[in-house]
Amino acid sequence: MSDAVLLTLALLAAIIGMAGFAAANDTHWRQLFRERPQSAGARAFCQASGVLLLGISFAFCAMADPISMAFLVWPMLLGVAAATVAAFLTLKAQSQRR
Template sequence: MSDGLLLLLALLAATGGMAALALAMQAHWRQVMGARRLTGEVQVTLRVLGAALCALSLALCVAADPASMAALVWPMLLMVAALLVAAGLTLHARARS
C-alpha cells in the first residue's frame, strides 16, 4: 500500500477517534444527540473506541514512515483531526439554531 494511502487512512482513523472522544463528553453528546441520554456504558465505549482509533492511526503512521518521522507526523494528524471535529461540531450547532 502506498504511503499516501496509509497516511490518508491514518487521518480518517484519527478523525474518527477524535469524534468518538468528543461524543464521550456530556456537552458534545447533548449538542449532537439532543435529549437522548448519554449512559455510562456508552461513554466508556466511546472512550475506548476513540483511544483505539487514535492508536490505529499511530500504527498506520509508523507503517507509512520510519518511527522518527511518524513521531512528527502523528501529532500533526491528531491536530488536524481535532480541528475537523471541532469545526464539524460548530457547524452542526449553527445548523440546529
C-alpha cells in the same frame, strides 16, 4: 500499500477517534444526539473507541514512515483531526439554533 493511502487511513482513523472522544463529553453528546441521554456505557465505549482508533492511526503512520518520522507526522494528523471535529461540532450547533 502506498504511503499516501496509509496516511489517509491514519487521518480517517484519527478523525473518527477524536469524534469518539468528543462524543464522550456531555455537551458534545447533546449536540449530536439531542433526545437520547448518554449512558455510562456509551461514554466508556466512546472513550475506548477513541483510544483504539488513535492507536490505529499511529500504527498507520508508523507503517508509512520510519518510526522517528511517525512521531512527527502523527501529532500533526491529530491536530488536523481535532480541528475537523471541532469545526463539524460548531457547524452542527449553529444549524441546530436555526
